[in-house]
Amino acid sequence: MVTPVKPTDRAWVWYIGYFRGQVEFLSFLPFFVLSFFFFFFFAGVIPCESFSSWHDRSA
Structure with a gap:
């Protein structure tokens, strides 16, 4: 006879x-968090800085 599994054991x-x-x-x-942080840092901060420096240089 197979002994039934008690609900407490299953829980x-x-x-x-x-x-x-x-x-x-x-x-x-x-x-996961660090990868997203670096992705947003490189995708958001660096292009904005390069664009602002290019804008100041052209002005």
């Missing part, structure tokens, strides 16, 4: 899987 297994998923997501999150 515990689901909680462990969810916690591991959160840990992996949090370990990946800093790289």
